[in-house]
Amino acid sequence: MVILTGKTLTFDEVKRVIFDNENVELANEACINIEANRETVDNLIKDKKTMYGINTGFGKFSDVVIDDSDLDDLQLNLIHSHACGVGEAFSENITRAMLLLRANALSQGYSGVRLVLVNQLLALLNSGIHPVVPQQGSLGASGDLAPLSHLALGLMGEGEVMYCGEKMEASAALNKEGIAPLTLKAKEGLALINGTQAMTAVGVVTYLEAEKLLHQSELIAAMTMEGLQGIIDAFDADLHVARGHKEQMDVAERIRGIVEDSKLITKQGELRVQDAYSIRCIPQVLGACWQTINYAKDKLLTEINAVTDNPLIFSEENKVISGGNFHGEPIAFAMDFIKLGIAETANISERRIERLVNPQLNDLPAFLSPNPGLESGAMIMQYSAASLVSENKTLAHPASVDSIPSSANQEDHVSMGTIAARHALQMLQNARHVVAIELICAMQAVEYRGTEKMGSMTKEFYDSARQVVSSITADRIFSTDITNLANWLKNDEQSRVSLKGGVFHE
The missing domain is CATH 1.20.200.10 (Fumarase/aspartase (Central domain))
Known part of the structure; x- marks a missing residue:
């Protein structure tokens, strides 16, 4: 069993999960950090604080403020619109690595997601449900938007997945494993796709x-x-x-x-x-x-x-900071x-x-x-x-x-x-x-x-x-x-x- 803290993942553990199908679960400290972080997000939304990607549009639409009643739809629309990948799919080993690395990145508790979202990533990983993710379409900033959107579709019971050596609808695979499709809440769509996990997995x-x-x-x-x-x-x-x-x-x-x-x-x-x-x-x-x-x-x-998310939520300081940790330049140089x-x-x-x-x-x-x-x-x-x-x-x-x-x-x-x-x-x-x-x-x-x-x-x-x-x-x-x-x-x-x-x- 590999235990995720968000900070201590090793190559040996990655190898065991990718190639040997070893199961993964969250450390207790990670669960505590994730829940505390999410509480901060919910409180800031109640306080009507304007936060990029939480109650605003994305990219050039960052100045468009979104009504509270539309916050869930904002995240769903983000995944649907950004799932623009093309070409052959990544191998299942690489998709497994993407699921693992995205879960690990969210485990530190700076991304404002609910605990159920991280557990959904691990549920797919441990059940061998691998979203079909086209290889082409990422610019490597703001992270791997297109590939990670296809990954996110699988959590929601949408798109296609590989399961037991067969390509099928994600909803069918989730049903076989008794996993309920995830409904995204404020910040969660952005948190799933604003990162470097496709390039890093490869x-x-x-x-x-x-x-x-x-x-x-x-x-x-x-x-x-x-x-x-x-x-x-x-x-x-x-x-x-x-x-x-x-x-x-x-x-x-x-x-x-x-x-x-x-x-x-x-x-x-x-x-x-x-x-x-x-x-x-x-x-x-x-x-x-x-x-x-x-x-x-x-x-x-x-x-x-x-x-590698944006924005990041720092619960102890009660602040939300927009930055550029999603930019893939360090990995781009390393891979070149x-x-x-x-x-x-x-x-x-x-x-x-x-x-x-x-x-x-x-x-x-x-x-x-x-x-x-x-x-x-x-x-x-x-x-x-x-x-x-x-x-x-x-x-x-x-x-x-x-x-x-x-x-x-x-x-x-x-x-x-x-x-x-x-x-x-x-x-x-x-x-x-x-x-x-x-x-x-x-x-x-x-x-x-x-x-x-x-x-x-x-x-x-x-x-x-x-x-x-x-x-x-x-x-x-x-x-x-x-x-x-x-x-x-x-x-x-x-x-x-x-x-x-x-x-x-x-």
């Missing part, structure tokens, strides 16, 4: 998958080194300490640990004096990629425990930065693929073909990898440098953070396919060298991967192999490794 999933892929990329790069009889001297600890980047030193240490008992790794001068950059500079490049991952992790950890690390992980992997298949660059069979000439082997797999890394270069363009004014220039600068996050996740999926291609080629290369000479860690990984993709003994439809191996990399927990004291731990 960002968290991207980060979790990118961390895993980078570890796998190191393991696969080590196998490629074995296939090419790479030189270990370039990974010497003194060399990397001399430069001083921690992530670079960590990658070098992990690679040394992976290949320490391999008989396929060479020393400087045995076969050649030095390797090409795609081998020799693995710690420098992947270390820098880790820096982008770690930066994104830091900003996402702050954001999953942030209050992580895109560089994802792109370079794939770029250097593709260059190693080329070294594995190009007969001018190695002493392996041309294109790792079992019958060069008659059979093309891995020739076109390298084409696919090259296409994917080229596509990533286009997607790597920073979304955050763009802004389009909205709401009649009242909202005149936006973050495009959700676009940045979506592109990062798309790039990650491309990168995973590139790394899968490298693994296919690396396994073929080490077979040629002799798998009995492999290090124990790479051999274990090789044996597991061979359960998914068999050896290339003749040309076949390799698309299936690439897809199956990429899916395995995404889902296999045994290949999610970390290095501590020179030893890998799952």
Whole structure:
């Protein structure tokens, strides 16, 4: 059970809720804060205090005062009018993350909602009712208005949801679980949609998958080194300490640990004096990629425990403040930065693929073909990898440098953070396919060298991967192999490794 306070949610807890369907409930202190905050809102409404989005219109309509009798309709109209998302729906994992993160943001008690609203978010989450949320349509300020509006529809028994693997009307799913549709009260529609939970949810999933892929990329790069009889001297600890980047030193240490008992790794001068950059500079490049991952992790950890609503209600001071915590710039920058690390992980992997298949660059069979000439082997797999890394270069363009004014220039600068996050996740999926291609080629290369000479860690990984993709003994439809191996990399927990004291731990 994950307990929400609004301030203490961790990545491990998010992962357990998203991927393992662990249940969630509110901490007692969160319930107390939410109820006290709501009482303040109700009192301010009774006192006829003018408050943005509570008894005024939205955006450019902020100067239009709404009659007390229309306050509930104001919130309903907000959700209906703002549910303008288009395109393919987010995955159910991302929708689960959105439900969790929105509930956590409201749990601090600054948003003025009733306790029943936060419990409704958790009821959908715990029951596996996932609103269908189109991916496109958010500017990333005032938060993720369109995506979160579609999320809010599900609470109200409107729109479509995914439930037990089936798409259906939200009202039908709520009825199956015995959950009453929520009727929004003053402030609650705005509180549901004025936040960064769509971009942050995509960002968290991207980060979790990118961390895993980078570890796998190191393991696969080590196998490629074995296939090419790479030189270990370039990974010497003194060399990397001399430069001083921690992530670079960590990658070098992990690679040394992976290949320490391999008989396929060479020393400087045995076969050649030095390797090409795609081998020799693995710690420098992947270390820098880790820096982008770690930066994104830091900003996402702050954001999953942030209050991103507007206005905020401070009960102790009896005040309501309109601000801009919904602006997604911190996450937009973080996701644009992580895109560089994802792109370079794939770029250097593709260059190693080329070294594995190009007969001018190695002493392996041309294109790792079992019958060069008659059979093309891995020739076109390298084409696919090259296409994917080229596509990533286009997607790597920073979304955050763009802004389009909205709401009649009242909202005149936006973050495009959700676009940045979506592109990062798309790039990650491309990168995973590139790394899968490298693994296919690396396994073929080490077979040629002799798998009995492999290090124990790479051999274990090789044996597991061979359960998914068999050896290339003749040309076949390799698309299936690439897809199956990429899916395995995404889902296999045994290949999610970390290095501590020179030893890998799952």
